[in-house]
Amino acid sequence: MSSLQRMIMCPVCGGSVIIEHSDQVNLCTYCASPILGPNQNRNCTNHPDTLATEVCHVCKDLICDDCTEKRVGDYGGKLLTIVNCSKESCIAASDWARPLNVEYQRLANMDWADKSDNFILRITGVGAVVMMIFELYFIIGMLNLQYFTPFGSLLPTGGLFPGILVIILMVIGNILAAVLLQTSLQVYVHERQLTSGAFLIVALILEAAYLIWRGLYFNLVQVPDPLFLTILLAAFLFGTMLVFIGSLGAIYIGNKKRIQMNRAMDQLNLSTKSALKEL
Amino acid sequence: MPEENKVYTIFDRPFGLRFIGLLEMSFGAVGLLSTVGLLAALLTGNPEMLDGLGYIYALLIFVGVVIPNLIIGNYVDDLRKNAVIAQIIYSIIAMGLSGFFLAVRGIGYFWTVPLFEIELVLAIGNLAAMIFAAQVFIIMYLVFNWDKAVPPKGAKVVRDRGKARQMKRGLVLSPLAPTLIGSDGTTELTDEDSKRILDVRKVVTVEGMAILCSNCNGATPLTKVQDNRLQCDYCGVTLGISNVFVPCENHAEFLAATTCAVCGNHFCRKCLTAQEPPIDERWKGSTIFVCRTCFEGRYRPAVTTTSFVIPIDELFSTAGARFSSVSRIYRRFLGAYGGAMKHLWRLPLQLLSSLGKGRGSSDNCTGALIMMIIIIIAIPLIAGLLLLVGAIIIIPFLFYAGLVVVTIEAIKVISRTDFQSIDSVRIQSVIKKKTPKVKESTLRSDTRSWEQDFKSKSLAVQRKREIERRERMSRRNQDHSFVGGAGY
Ligand SMILES: [Zn+2]
Ligand SMILES: [Zn+2]
Ligand SMILES: [Zn+2]
Ligand SMILES: [Zn+2]
Ligand SMILES: [Zn+2]
Ligand SMILES: [Zn+2]
Numbered sequence: 001m002s003s004l005q006r007m008i009m010c011p012v013c014g015g016s017v018i019i020e021h022s023d024q025v026n027l028c029t030y031c032a033s034p035i036l037g038p039n040q041n042r043n044c045t046n047h048p049d050t051l052a053t054e055v056c057h058v059c060k061d062l063i064c065d066d067c068t069e070k071r072v073g074d075y076g077g078k079l080l081t082i083v084n085c086s087k088e089s090c091i092a093a094s095d096w097a098r099p100l101n102v103e104y105q106r107l108a109n110m111d112w113a114d115k116s117d118n119f120i121l122r123i124t125g126v127g128a129v130v131m132m133i134f135e136l137y138f139i140i141g142m143l144n145l146q147y148f149t150p151f152g153s154l155l156p157t158g159g160l161f162p163g164i165l166v167i168i169l170m171v172i173g174n175i176l177a178a179v180l181l182q183t184s185l186q187v188y189v190h191e192r193q194l195t196s197g198a199f200l201i202v203a204l205i206l207e208a209a210y211l212i213w214r215g216l217y218f219n220l221v222q223v224p225d226p227l228f229l230t231i232l233l234a235a236f237l238f239g240t241m242l243v244f245i246g247s248l249g250a251i252y253i254g255n256k257k258r259i260q261m262n263r264a265m266d267q268l269n270l271s272t273k274s275a276l277k278e279l
Numbered sequence: 280m281p282e283e284n285k286v287y288t289i290f291d292r293p294f295g296l297r298f299i300g301l302l303e304m305s306f307g308a309v310g311l312l313s314t315v316g317l318l319a320a321l322l323t324g325n326p327e328m329l330d331g332l333g334y335i336y337a338l339l340i341f342v343g344v345v346i347p348n349l350i351i352g353n354y355v356d357d358l359r360k361n362a363v364i365a366q367i368i369y370s371i372i373a374m375g376l377s378g379f380f381l382a383v384r385g386i387g388y389f390w391t392v393p394l395f396e397i398e399l400v401l402a403i404g405n406l407a408a409m410i411f412a413a414q415v416f417i418i419m420y421l422v423f424n425w426d427k428a429v430p431p432k433g434a435k436v437v438r439d440r441g442k443a444r445q446m447k448r449g450l451v452l453s454p455l456a457p458t459l460i461g462s463d464g465t466t467e468l469t470d471e472d473s474k475r476i477l478d479v480r481k482v483v484t485v486e487g488m489a490i491l492c493s494n495c496n497g498a499t500p501l502t503k504v505q506d507n508r509l510q511c512d513y514c515g516v517t518l519g520i521s522n523v524f525v526p527c528e529n530h531a532e533f534l535a536a537t538t539c540a541v542c543g544n545h546f547c548r549k550c551l552t553a554q555e556p557p558i559d560e561r562w563k564g565s566t567i568f569v570c571r572t573c574f575e576g577r578y579r580p581a582v583t584t585t586s587f588v589i590p591i592d593e594l595f596s597t598a599g600a601r602f603s604s605v606s607r608i609y610r611r612f613l614g615a616y617g618g619a620m621k622h623l624w625r626l627p628l629q630l631l632s633s634l635g636k637g638r639g640s641s642d643n644c645t646g647a648l649i650m651m652i653i654i655i656i657a658i659p660l661i662a663g664l665l666l667l668v669g670a671i672i673i674i675p676f677l678f679y680a681g682l683v684v685v686t687i688e689a690i691k692v693i694s695r696t697d698f699q700s701i702d703s704v705r706i707q708s709v710i711k712k713k714t715p716k717v718k719e720s721t722l723r724s725d726t727r728s729w730e731q732d733f734k735s736k737s738l739a740v741q742r743k744r745e746i747e748r749r750e751r752m753s754r755r756n757q758d759h760s761f762v763g764g765a766g767y
Contacts, residue, residue: 007464008519012536014493015454017519030454032564033537035519036507055522076559081543125693132686
């Protein structure tokens, strides 16, 4: 009896659970997770021999896979899964949410790509971060060359005050690196993988060309400190290589996903063609 | 509600405090500007300027004005006691120094700084007087409004804007105190007791599937379940048993704690993270739990979640916002200046006569004349120029600060540190004795279902077809009328 008076702790959040029903689920007072009542059977309400796998969000009955209907509800812009049992009242209560297309979910499942996507994200991400740091180092190095070394007098001024061209060209380089970084993270989103991979390659070519042009324009081969150029080139080559490999991977995997999606749409008669036929 | 239990949010700070923060920040910005200007003048012009002490002055301004003003100014308006104390001490020192300066040099003291072939005349005396007045105002305000500027001891202050907004809606993040709870489920354990429990508890069992304790994270085998509840082997709390007997999707050795709100799969405490619930009256719980995949915003067939977006565009908008608040201050200053000038235009004439008697550092009338010009015309002009140059410095500064932040964010995304499972957060909070912050996924702000995607796609195609059809129709009609016309 003494154990009954103890607080029952929610196994999810640690909040307290007040036992109101002994043969029905009780809700955590904090996170509203359903917790079994002390005498509750763990089997499906409709199929007493089957272990329950879900709880109906409406009536809180335990239900098995056969009795479960899943829906997707739009809660203030967030799409969350709703589970309800096959009772009429429960179906009516979740009617506002759209039913889940289980077959579509199966056909469009992209879990197979998880490993490669993680790998691609890391490769392109690390590469783009290296490029970003490289560009930041580049602008600092160039400002140093411009204002604190005699080499500065050899740099082009464009007829304006010394350093303006260095600053403008370098800031553009920074922005380019930022765009590259932004895009390199998009390869992780299934639906953007293909396009961001292709975009990355274009951006990479742009960045490389722009870098070489800047090096020639500023005549960096003449810089007395050989370490500056070496670090620049090494970092740039490393970053470019990573981003390049990653974006090739993104294009390959992204295309596979595109084909999978198209096939799923066709199989389920969901493609736009079949939709138009119905009209 | 007792005063010390009240939770303060960033929206509770008084307007005066915010003004002081902005004032200090602008002092810092002006200081930064003058450091840069001084250095530029020294480098391009005359290194012997200011009796060869130019570099020392630049260093002094940077260390004594720029750094403290920017740092304190950043924190003083955040309802922080230490920052307010630091501000008062700093203001007293600044007041003392500028007062001393005024006493020694007088109000008519100038610096002549050569800058790109021009000679800039800086009214250092006036500047000192202005600093003196501002610091007096700051000290008076902070001392007289101490109760508003500093929340009472032990009061909780929420500085995060998003969270503060949510606090206004009455949401709390975690029900457990950041200590281990004793076996009765309510008392907080002493440090020794919690350390003992954390040392002996195991996170896996050899006796088959286990339940993870939401208090100490210890794993207790399911075989010990009685009456659908279970006593934790390590801390002794009584755990309820979650709705269904299904193992975690990722860990066959653990019973799932609950389902992911987005994808609906079953997960254990190691695989779930807590998030703010949606703003929707249909949602009753205080939290939602999502798995890593859904937290990361990856596409689920039923639920498309998009945007793995680092807000680079926000960089520009924050920079712009800062800029506009600077210009708002400037506009207010100009208005006040104009108002004051109406009454004060006689002052320079008086100054002129007093200075003409030869007490100031300039020994002829030119100095006084220049000062008159400065007061009436040049100050707003210089302020405008400063504002412009300030913007030229501040916006790139913000831009680059933003780029660094973005890079750090990207590194976080790559190393996946943003996902905090509820069990690791629990232990961290016990160890650090801090209520954990819930990290909202940056990714799920807008979600849409595949059906919406599909619908919009098919709608676009439909519209195109419809337009084509109409074009064909009208062409055929034309053809028709032409043929008909030939008929007779
Ligand atoms: Zn709970
Ligand atoms: Zn039901
Ligand atoms: Zn059933
Ligand atoms: Zn425990
Ligand atoms: Zn999920
Ligand atoms: Zn798990």
